[in-house]
Amino acid sequence: MKYIKKNKIVALALVCLFFTSCKMLAPVSAIEKQPVPESFAVSKDTLNSAKIKWKDFFKDKNLDNLIDIALKNNIELAVTLQEIEIARNDVRVKKGLLLPSVNAVAAAGVDKVGRYTSTGAGDASTEITPGNEVPEVLQDFMLGLKATWELDIWKKLRNSKKAAYSRYLGTVEGKNFVVTNLVAEIANSYYELVALDNQLDIVKETIALQKNALEIVKVQKEAARVTELAVKKFEAEVLNSQSREYEILQQIKENENKINFLLARFPQPIVRDKTSFMAEIPQQIQAGIPSQLLINRPDIKQAELELFAAKCDVKAAQAEFYPSFTISGGVGFNAFKTSYLFTTPESLIYNLVGDLTAPLINRNAIKAEFNKANAMQLQAMYEYQKSILNGYVEVSNELSNISNLEQFYTLKNKEVQALTTAIAISNDLFKSSRVDYFEVLMTQRDALESKLELIETKKNQLIAVTNIYKALGGGWN
Template identity: 55%
Template sequence: MMRKQSIKYTAVAAVIALSVTACKLPETVKRDENKNVPAAYNNGSTSDANSAKTKWKEYFTDPNLIALIDTALVNNQELNITLQEIRVAQNEIRARKGEYLPFADVKAGAGFDKVSRNTNIGALEHNIDIVPGKENPEPLQDYRLGISASWEADIWGKLHNAKKAAVQRYLSSVEGRNFMVTNLISEIADTYYELLALDNQLAIVQQNISIQNNALEIVKLQKESARVTELAVRRFQAQVLHTQAMQYGIQQQIVEAENHINYLVGRFPQKVVRSSEPLVDMVPNAVQAGIPAQLLENRPDVKQAELDLAASKLDVKVAKARFYPSLGISTGVGYQAFNPSYLVKPESLIYSLAGDLAAPLVNRNAIKAAYYTANARQIQAVYDYERTILNAYIEVANQMAKIDNMQKTYDLKAQQVNALNESVDISNNLFRSARADYMEVLLTQRDALESKFDLVEAKMQQMSAMVQIYRALGGGWN
């Protein structure tokens, strides 16, 4: 009677202890994410037409650029590294799923045991015959064959939430890959248009070298006729040398731009096949920005941050569940005998079934720390999500302003180039008729060269804005 009461009191005490450990949870800071964005961009448009929905092969029409992007999507090393990270995340789901399924093992073993006869077990084995009338073998052999299984009952959803968190992180890695594709396409396109701009600038320099050499020959003839001095000849010669030096700097930039593209497409340095169309004749695509709310579904980095946030919330639930009791069930069935020939006999059958309920009671610092860490990372994920949305909106706003401003810049630069081209012709005619000195000719030629460079630069910035607004809106990965 006393023994039964003792067992009863022990069980009650265990239940009370488990209840206490489950109820006293540490307090943490909570913060909900803010998904609110402005109703429209600065232009005030509320149309939902969005260029991000355009396929990248329809947005970029240059066949040479399309070929480069296609190659990069297969060969780019960083993209392929990300694909392996996706596979790692996928395997993590499989691992988490396996944790809440039963574990089963097949076991077989053999051994022997020699026990001293001067012990209670040894004396018992010596005085009791396993086989009547036959002395027990010494040492006593032991053969085992059976199946065992164990399972943790996921009462509080700890294991299922861990699996759900792994799923969210897998989806996040997929969005991370999509974001990398978007950035890769924009970087190749940006560098491609930069390369075309450098080609145009090199052609302008070479054209100016030819013009300046002709001017130098005229000045030399005028010096022979005593119309100008040696100083004029030297100044014109210096201008030619300066322009000739410029072409090598541009050629170096071309090499670097080509090799940057080669790196992005995953190949060793080689000539990049590109369009021969003058960059200034290219017309940027008309872009439709839609409404800011569309960034939440179009931008892969925003979706990635949202999935990371969802995973961090599940991590908090997992960490919280560690404070609660866990129920484990184990079972086994098999055969055990001192002689292999006895393993198939019914008398050799063994089986077991056990359950245990356990919860942390004393020194819970480790699970407290894990709980606080999971909560802090959730708050961190909230801020990261909000920051990603804010950054996406600002990027679109910046590129929309750039498109507008660079169009105005290009128009003015085109007028400046026309004016300076006429000035060059006028200054040359005045110089031939001795109505202008050589410095006016040199300064006018320099200004005309710089203005042509600026015009090409303005067009390149226009094309870059067309590329970057597409990336900022979330286009390119689909």
């Protein structure tokens, strides 16, 4: 009867312990998700250029070779690969916590207890064999195994493992995002470099044209048809163009070094073809529908995985309020003489213990961890929403940019043609003294600026196509 009553008291205490541990949990706040628009206000066609592999997207073989080298040698990408390895090992750590921990134990020691103690008095009267009492100074040898195992009743350890695995997958998507940015950055730098080459050629042609005009002005000065002012104006224009030539040469050097840095190599010439730059037609882009961004863009997928990991962290932190059940035990041999160590059953030892523990006093720290995990979950939700919104805005901006650049290039090309014709007309009129030298100078200057802007526009068109390819989630596959 007393035994049954005692068991009821223990059971009641455990129930109180459980409910004390479970109460006063902070609620997990919910965030309303915003629906993704059905289209980019262009069409609802599901064809998507992000599915095209980068080797098929970029037609320039020199550019393809540079990207190939970068994907093998880029330092930032190498750092990202190590982050993946770190996350992979973290998963192994969390997985190992689910399994029993078994350790081999070997120990040796010496012990001398007082004779006038309960232990010493008991030992003094104990005979091992007839006529042999327990020695006063005892040695102690032990050899065995110890094991502990926390039963994952509330899925605390499993949720921690899920969070670690989700973050591991997130690092893989992070690597893909680095690849996407790397491919786009190399392509944009390459187009910048080739555009500078073409601008340099235009400046050199202009310098030759200006020098020719300068000689004509000098001849006319000798014939007293113009003054020294005209000569100096033409000389200044030549010097201005020559200074611009060196400015472009410096920009070319910096862009070459930028590409070499991305390729993780020391400065060296970049192999490129500038001849077909102005004739290159920007690739037609299929934007697909916004919901495809959730699948194609690595940064959005990474944010989604981080959100799932944060949810698992909240569940694991919540489980800290609940009682935990641990089983521990051991088996081995223990004796005060090595010769007795493996004598069975006298030297055989074993134990098995089950522990049920729950927090009672130090609950503030657990509450703080739970609130922290909850706040991080909300933060991850906001980051996920921001990544989706950012992806949509980037695509929308680049689609508009491509359309406007196409119109801008058409008009700028007509302007260049008109000014090129105007140069020849102004030179002829100047020779016949029907216009003054100022009109010739202004026409040459406007033509130079217009040609340089036309090259800049072509470069911006190619960069815009690369940027929308990246914004759609292309380049990493």
